[in-house]
Amino acid sequence: MGAQIIDGKAFAAKVRGQVADHVARLKSDHGITPGLAVVLVGEDPASQVYVRSKGKMTVEVGMNSYEHKLDPDTSEADLLALIAQLNTDPEVHGILVQLPLPKHLDEDLVINSIDPAKDVDGFHISNVGLLGTGQKSMVPCTPLGCLMMLREYHGSLSGMDAVVIGRSNIVGKPMAQLLLGDSCTVTIAHSRTRDLPDVVRRADIVVAAVGRPEMVPGDWIKPGATVIDVGINRVDAGESKTRLVGDCDYDSCAEVAGAITPVPGGVGPMTIACLLANTVTACCRANGVAEPEGLTA
Numbered sequence: 001m002g003a004q005i006i007d008g009k010a011f012a013a014k015v016r017g018q019v020a021d022h023v024a025r026l027k028s029d030h031g032i033t034p035g036l037a038v039v040l041v042g043e044d045p046a047s048q049v050y051v052r053s054k055g056k057m058t059v060e061v062g063m064n065s066y067e068h069k070l071d072p073d074t075s076e077a078d079l080l081a082l083i084a085q086l087n088t089d090p091e092v093h094g095i096l097v098q099l100p101l102p103k104h105l106d107e108d109l110v111i112n113s114i115d116p117a118k119d120v121d122g123f124h125i126s127n128v129g130l131l132g133t134g135q136k137s138m139v140p141c142t143p144l145g146c147l148m149m150l151r152e153y154h155g156s157l158s159g160m161d162a163v164v165i166g167r168s169n170i171v172g173k174p175m176a177q178l179l180l181g182d183s184c185t186v187t188i189a190h191s192r193t194r195d196l197p198d199v200v201r202r203a204d205i206v207v208a209a210v211g212r213p214e215m216v217p218g219d220w221i222k223p224g225a226t227v228i229d230v231g232i233n234r235v236d237a238g239e240s241k242t243r244l245v246g247d248c249d250y251d252s253c254a255e256v257a258g259a260i261t262p263v264p265g266g267v268g269p270m271t272i273a274c275l276l277a278n279t280v281t282a283c284c285r286a287n288g289v290a291e292p293e294g295l296t297a
């Protein structure tokens, strides 16, 4: 077990502390309290847990939290009307619509109806385009959290070989953009990639974001490489219990890697910390206040 464990839980607590400092300053110097609205459609138990945890941490850092829980059969028109109202509400600086949405709702349409300046998930096409062209944008929380941990551990990422496994709009693609922005040589691998093990073996940085429990074994990892495990998979643990595992086989990867993020306690907590950071950033931009340093890409 040679790898250093990158403690996402501790790092996230530090980021939330920085966010809390900025929130306090916004209140005392400008009379502004950042506000985050979270919209949950339906009753998916996992989503309810995440939304509760986001609301709790939002309040802990001193921000206002607005939770909107809608029936699973909410019409698209009603959801769009709520978003339109949040878009114009001056107390709301960030809007997050929990994904996935029930199947009768058009996810792209809904996301693109959010004011890009309040799109703290960074999923709006306008933010995607800004990120892709290296312009100031709202950056998706999970990739931003991964980037922060990589920068903290390595300092500069310039010239490193990075392989991102997974090509989702939520993690894989924006992660690749951020790594490219930090001058990595970036490969995006996916289910059709030929010789995936060999592709991964070239990487100094491996970001696994496929959503398949423990699919990356240690013998795919170059000795000393840094492994960022984005997967959060709930698997059967016997005796009608479940446990969380990542996309990497932790024990075998930790034997070879130089550093690795655990699941739980790695990327997950950083995602929520970055959501709070994005909300402060959005609030500062909306009010012409200097935005916090080190909390954006």
Ligand SMILES: Nc1nc(=O)c2c([nH]1)NC[C@@H]1CN(c3ccc(C(=O)N[C@@H](CCC(=O)O)C(=O)O)cc3)C=[N+]21
Pocket (backbone or CB within 6 Å): 050, 096, 097, 098, 099, 100, 121, 141, 232, 244, 263, 264, 265, 266, 267, 268, 269, 270, 271, 272
């Ligand atoms: N619009 C939108 N934005 C999201 O950011 C978003 C979303 N929809 N839908 C669902 C996923 C999932 N997600 C997680 C965030 C934190 C943890 C987290 O903190 N996990 C803990 C463990 C939590 C547990 O024990 O279940 C950990 O990894 O240590 C997990 C999952 C954000 N998501």
